[in-house]
Amino acid sequence: MVTKTEETQLNRLENQVDNGGGGAWDYLCLVRKLKVRRSEKVLKHGLSILNDHKQRSSLGADEWTLYEQVAVAAMDCHCLDVAKDCTKVLRKRFPDSKRVGRLEAMLFEAKGSWELAEKAYASLLEDNPLDQAIHKRRVAMAKAQGNISVAIDWLNKYLETFMADHDAWRELAEIYVSLQMYKQAAFCYEELILSQPTVPLYHLAYADVLYTLGGLENLQTAKKYYASTIDLTGGKNTRALFGICLCTSAITQITKGKSKEEKEGLQLQSLAAKVLEKDYKQRAPDKLPQLTTALKSLTLSS
Amino acid sequence: MGLAITVGVFGVLVLFHAAYSTIQYKGLLKITEDEFSGPPFNVVIELFVGLLLCFWAALTVPGKFQSIHPHSEENRIVSLPANLDFMIFNHRGKVSPVELDVKLR
Numbered sequence: 001m002v003t004k005t006e007e008t009q010l011n012r013l014e015n016q017v018d019n020g021g022g023g024a025w026d027y028l029c030l031v032r033k034l035k036v037r038r039s040e041k042v043l044k045h046g047l048s049i050l051n052d053h054k055q056r057s058s059l060g061a062d063e064w065t066l067y068e069q070v071a072v073a074a075m076d077c078h079c080l081d082v083a084k085d086c087t088k089v090l091r092k093r094f095p096d097s098k099r100v101g102r103l104e105a106m107l108f109e110a111k112g113s114w115e116l117a118e119k120a121y122a123s124l125l126e127d128n129p130l131d132q133a134i135h136k137r138r139v140a141m142a143k144a145q146g147n148i149s150v151a152i153d154w155l156n157k158y159l160e161t162f163m164a165d166h167d168a169w170r171e172l173a174e175i176y177v178s179l180q181m182y183k184q185a186a187f188c189y190e191e192l193i194l195s196q197p198t199v200p201l202y203h204l205a206y207a208d209v210l211y212t213l214g215g216l217e218n219l220q221t222a223k224k225y226y227a228s229t230i231d232l233t234g235g236k237n238t239r240a241l242f243g244i245c246l247c248t249s250a251i252t253q254i255t256k257g258k259s260k261e262e263k264e265g266l267q268l269q270s271l272a273a274k275v276l277e278k279d280y281k282q283r284a285p286d287k288l289p290q291l292t293t294a295l296k297s298l299t300l301s302s
Numbered sequence: 303m304g305l306a307i308t309v310g311v312f313g314v315l316v317l318f319h320a321a322y323s324t325i326q327y328k329g330l331l332k333i334t335e336d337e338f339s340g341p342p343f344n345v346v347i348e349l350f351v352g353l354l355l356c357f358w359a360a361l362t363v364p365g366k367f368q369s370i371h372p373h374s375e376e377n378r379i380v381s382l383p384a385n386l387d388f389m390i391f392n393h394r395g396k397v398s399p400v401e402l403d404v405k406l407r
């Protein structure tokens with residue numbers, strides 16, 4: 001999870017590194033730790049460290065981690081020569097490593113030779129059938145080829161064995177959302193909320209899915225989850241605030257003032273609107289008129 | 303920092319002095335053959351002063367307290383990590399390759 005402090009630290013380091021202020025290794029470590037995708041920058045700064053013999057040898061054993069990181073970044077940027085060179089260096093150092101084997105298979109993937117990659121993964125799985133990373137790569141490969149249904153099948157099979165893997169649950173949820181299979185996506189997000197109840201973004205995504213599904217009951221639940229997102233973020237999440245407003249107006253549209261909790265709901269909406277206005281005034285004053293008209297249309301329609 | 307450490311050391315010295323005074327007072331009681339019912343009032347005051355000084359120093363020297371609330375400004379989660387395990391390589395970046403003159407030497 002990337003927290004606010006870590007985000008500011010990352011941005012600061014990125015700025016510093018881009019302007020030639022040093023600290024490239026710290027930046028690369030932070031990128032690895034936070035698992036953010038900054039392939040281009042990793043490639044550039046990682047290579048400058050690797051090409052500098054003095055800097056490279058000062059890393060000690062971390063040098064090989066850097067080779068791996070740069071190799072993956074290079075595949076992402078389609079600098080296949082660099083990726084190949086890095087993998088070769090690693091293979092020379094670790095002649096019978098599975099991890100390097102995975103890297104080589106990923107290189108096949110990046111080249112687009114799916115059959116070779118599939119064969120490589122299959123042989124790696126034969127040695128160790130419980131290698132999670134390789135199972136995940138196979139899912140990703142199916143997705144990359146456009147076989148979304150195959151990817152879903154693989155993922156479901158994988159999740160039967162490794163139920164605690166929340167990254168996989170998230171991936172499955174995102175795939176379902178992309179296919180507009182919201183009921184299935186909602187199930188995945190429920191699973192995610194159960195396993196990590198303090199991550200507000202899962203609550204938010206679940207609420208989004210429920211709101212999209214529609215219907216009075218789903219809308220009411222969505223509103224609750226938007227509210228819990230606000231609770232967990234201290235009211236700093238703009239999307240959740242908008243969600244509250246939208247849910248309330250949708251609910252009042254359905255119930256047409258029949259429901260008895262309506263009053264409470266309207267109070268919540270006006271509170272959320274107030275926070276939104278305050279936030280906009282502070283951060284984007286020129287967009288404030290747009291916000292007020294949008295909010296007014298929401299309350300008028302109810 | 304330096305001030306806090308000095309205050310802490312001073313607090314510990316005060317505590318030691320309070321202990322020493324108590325022992326001395328007990329020795330005095332043995333000579334006058336009185337019962338020991340508790341340390342004298344000024345020693346109790348000294349104890350409290352020493353305790354307060356030590357407390358203050360112990361809370362200041364190690365550094366700032368960090369928030370444990372999930373919704374505080376520092377701990378607030380702003381984004382999820384990119385799902386790198388499921389990273390795929392045939393994305394639109396393929397069409398516009400990086401114009402970098404990079405090579406592993």
